[in-house]
Amino acid sequence: MSLNQQDWSLHRKGSIDQKRHMEKVRDAVKKNLADIVSEESIIMSDGKRAIKVPIRSLEQYRFRYDSGKQEHAGQGNGKSKVGDVIAKEPQQQGKGTGKGKGDPGEEAGDEYYEAEISMEELTALIFEDLELPNLEEKRQAELETETVKFTDVRKKGPMANLDKKRTIMENIKRNAAKGDPTFHDISNDDLRFKVWEPTVRYESNAVVIAMMDVSGSMGEFEKYIARSFYFWMVRFLRTKYQHVQIVFISHHTEAKEVTEEEFFYRGESGGTQVSSAYELALQIIAERFNPVDWNIYPFHFSDGDNLPWDNDRCLELVEELMKQCNIFGYGEIREGHYRSPSTLMSAYNKVQDPKFISVTISDKREVYPALRKFFHARGVATPDPIA
Amino acid sequence: MYEDELKQLEANIGKAWDLAVKMGLDPYPVNFEVVPAAIMYEFGAYGLPGRFSHWTRGKAYHRMKMSYDFGLSKIYELVINTNPSYAFLLENNTVLENSFVAAHVFGHTDFFKHNLYFEHTNRTMVDKVGANADRIRQYEYDHGLAEVERFLDAVLSIEEHIDYNFRIKPQHNNETPATEPTTPYDDIWNLDKKSRNTKTNKEKTPARRKFPKEPVKDILLFLAEHAPGLEPWQRDIIMIVREEMIYFIPQMQTKIMNEGWASIAHSRIMRDMDLDNSDFMRFAALHTGVLAPSRSNLNPYYLGYTIWQDIEKRWDSPTEEEIAHGAVPGKGKEKMLEVRETENDVSFLRNYLTKDLVKELDLYLYRKEGDEWVIVEKDWRKVRDGIVASMTNFGFPYLMIEDADYRKNSEIYLKHYFEGQEMDLNYAGKTLQYVYQIWGRAAHLETVSDGKRTLVSFDGEKISQRVLDS
Incomplete structure (x- = not known):
């Protein structure tokens, strides 16, 4: 019998297969772009949050029972009786969002697998190979824009650029080393500052x-x-x-x-x-x-x-x-x-x-x-x- | 975990072991590994460390990990049925939580060691799945990732359909046909008979040789052996999937017993562990959390735990009537050890889920009516039988290969042995596409839909469905 604690930080099998799954999701999204682009729930969203994209090809099919026609077992609090409603069917996912008009006809009973994907990722997929056509170099073409890019974290810097999150983390780490992992007694040693570099873009x-x-x-x-x-x-x-x-x-x-x-x-x-x-x-x-x-x-x-x-x-x-x-x-x-x-x-x-x-x-x-x-x-x- | 915490945990694990042995358990020794959550969830998704890669596992891993990250669920323990066993503890659990898990694990490894259904389990399965994963990786290298994945997609869709009673050999009918000559002169003795029989023989059309002779439950094995167009690596993949499924089947067959048994173990070990008051309260909270009932499904921990306790009580102090019939008081522990050796979930529930327990646990059956899920059954016998029925074939439809030469065209014909629960026909059609992919010719499935015998087919181009004449 033994008790071990090893370093697992290089073990990545789960995340590698997860990546393969995400690749499949992206492929499926790509194949369904025509449907997704006109998906009302996306158009009507604020476009900020991750969105759910219905995908038909990623379901794991099996021979299984029809759970809607099956009896299931459950457990009450001692007072259950025949006729009690224990749950309501949640809104069918992905379906019924279109209001009928112009809805692409779906096969009855077709099930969706919903992939969650961020708006940015989806936009990137949709516009992968699109661009503004006939773009020309204009007289003022090389309009210089200077932007600031934070590139590093250091222990010294102006207070305005204090990286609060990292500072708090450092403080907790230091306290934790003493056996009390809470945020208190901040010292100069804990402070972390963001450092930037100017970058220039031409557009x-x-x-x-x-x-x-x-x-x-x-x-x-x-x-x-x-x-x-x-x-x-x-x-x-x-x-x-x-x-x-x-x-x-x-x-x-x-x-x-x-x-x-x-x-x-x-x-x-x-x-x-x-x-x-x-x-x-x-x-x-x-x-x-x-x-x-x-x-x-x-x-x-x-x-x-x-x-x-x-x-x-x-x-x-x-x-x-x-x-x-x-x-x-x-x-x-x-x-x-x-x-x-x-x-x-x-x-x-x-x-x-x-x-x-x-x-x-x-x-x-x-x-x-x-x-x-x-x-x-x-x-x-x-x-x-x-x- | 920090060094001092590890030391304390190690001491607790030693104590837990002694207490387990003292209460009559005989577990496999366990190697405990303290791991980060990501690793825990990876092993949870794969079932065993080092198992072959597939995107469905990545998907499962992602789901489990997400719900952990969002604080929705937490795996406490993961134990591998090998000798010695491996158990994984979460590194950010407290010492108390991990001691609790260790006590629970000793219940499992005792069960693994003694329950009959684990008798043939390969106790070096971690090495085995590692070797399997290596072979599949080599196939990916040889035949391309996409090709192997496509084939695995198909095989995994029917992975449950193996014969878990494969060790029970069918009784062969050794009658050889009487007409076969056994000595060179037999035909002479039969000349007379033969001339008399010729007429009838000619009238008989030769019966079609049925293949397989009898319906086959082990669909994976049958496909690996008989699917005509497969490459050797493809047959190997089918056998790998089947072999790993066989390893998991006893765990699927004894989930309620096994979790209940481990819950009995942790509750008694922790009780005797001399915890101080605050630790005891924390333990009690953990115990209640693990054993919390659910309205929409059965918590195997709770159900198993309650039945085990009831068995002990009933055999420790039998009723007067039972004593009159020869029962001897004080046999609780003996009975428990016997049951843990010989039963599986189906027999466990059938034999020990009593009327009183169904009432005490407030068990019921519910089904969908309109868009509501409604309780439809409280009668204890029907509830018990309903639970048992849902566990038949681990909750999957019982399918057999009836004919592998259907329509004399080498098409494969599966039959669902209908026991009252209808199948999801949409899914069935899609899964038949996978069967078609492996078998190479049209695939059919006979089942019952809306009370009528129905045949779902995939002929390589489209899925069709028709009602068979009764």
Whole structure:
């Protein structure tokens, strides 16, 4: 008989297999991106916490009983009787989040395995090979930004940079060595300071102009799709390009520059006059974003309904925008096929310019392909200096 | 743990051993290892240290470790059934907690040593699984990680389906057909008979040779021996999975008895350990925590512990009626030792879960009605039988291979021996895909769904399901 305590710090089998599991989760997430991108619970989340992604391929299948049809044994507190309810079925995980409309049809009884993944990881997967197309070096391309990076921990330093957590740990360690692992009697020896180094980054300027139709004709589905697209677009830009500016414009018969929050959460009503948005975009460009200095990316999402006499005006403005911008993206959302042939898309069919990119979305699953279409590298521009 | 704590723990373990022996236990000696939580959870996820790698174990490890990190659950003890046994203690447990665990462990190793169902257990299994892991690693090297993983995925999906009674040999029918000639001249004596029989012989169409002759419970063994297209390394992997399953089966068969027995051991050893008041209170809190009942499942520690205590009480002081029938008082301990040698969970519950105990423990059966889980049975006999039924085949459907040449097309036909509980057909279809992957041809499963005989099949392309005519 013996009692041993060894050093296990190099033993990593569990974490290696855990990593393999995570790899499988990531693979599965990748295969299901089209579904995940339009998952309501993610779009509606604040995007900060870890999120649960439903995955069908990682279940460990076995021959097993149907637990819903089975009797189970339990134990009461002495007073249980037939008919007592001991638990309620929790909400089916991952299911029933979509509100029916545009819900991709799932096979009945299909079960989900839910993987937990951080928003950052998911964003990285989705945008792995996406980038701002046609990015050009502009006059002020090498805009220097100085940032501070904390790189080391030392025992001396200015009080403002005191690393409180490490200091407390040191104190507890020192006290623990004396047999009393609590936080007290802080001494100079315990103090730890963060030390930084300045780093310099060079970036090109880019601005994205996000335009969205919020008129009465935009139904729940249309708004949802437009917001999903922009939700991911904003995330994509913020992850990959630190200094990209985003301008939000929502329009019905009039266009307004709005805040990000208003853009995503406020609904309006009324008729539609798309040219108003384009005019506002051009105005903003003229005032704030000189094309000589800026890469400019206008995107517009609408259901295609527009005042008929406004279409020609729109076409002119799109041509004008394309002269000043790197690309122009237009997304038209049509649910089902019962709608009349869209007035706006048919008008845009005449545009030949390779800078013009359009997509039609009629299903939640098409959001991800749309993102890919707009943001895949086109290799027109010289190698971009953006990190 | 610090040096002085280790010294104190070592002294306590010695004391616990002496007390265990004094109370009549005869445990295997134990090597205790003090380990960090990550290691504890790793061994918990793998079942044995050094076992082969697979992502499902990584997933289990991650789950267990997370719930520990969040303070939701804690493994106190992990003991390996070898001789000498290995037990793992958490390094950030107190001396008292770890002494408590050690006392509990002696209950387990006594049980491992004496219970009949562990008689054939390989007591050097840690070496064995290490060697198995080495072979699988070599296969990964030779055939690629993805290929081996894909095959392991399939085999592990049916790992429970082995014959745990494989040591009971079937009685072979040694009757040889009378028509076989045994001497060169036999045919002469039979000439007369033969001419008379020719007519009937011709009318009979030759019966299809049934394969396997009798239904086979050991699906893994059958696949390893008979699946046509497998490489030697694949057959080896099936046998590795089967061998490791066989090691775990006695533990699955005796969970309630074994945990109950170890709880009896820890409670008595700790009681006699001369703890001071505050330590005794801490011990009592631990004991209550481990034995806490649950509304939605049976706590094997609590159930086992209560039944063991009841056995002792009943055989120590039998009723007048029992004495009239020849029972002798004071036989409690003797009876306990006998039961720990000869029973498993199913017989243990059937023989010793009495009407009074079901009432005292307030046991019930519940099921899903709508979206609520509702208590549906309190009658003690039905509750007992329900618990026993749920433990049959360790809670997995009892499947046998009925035919490995189904439709004369070498398709494999499994049959669920239905005993009232219906299977999850969605899962069954998906698992048949794995059977197909191993067997190489269409796989079928006959079961009962909504009261009707149903056949679920996977033909290599799609899963289908149809009702069989009764």
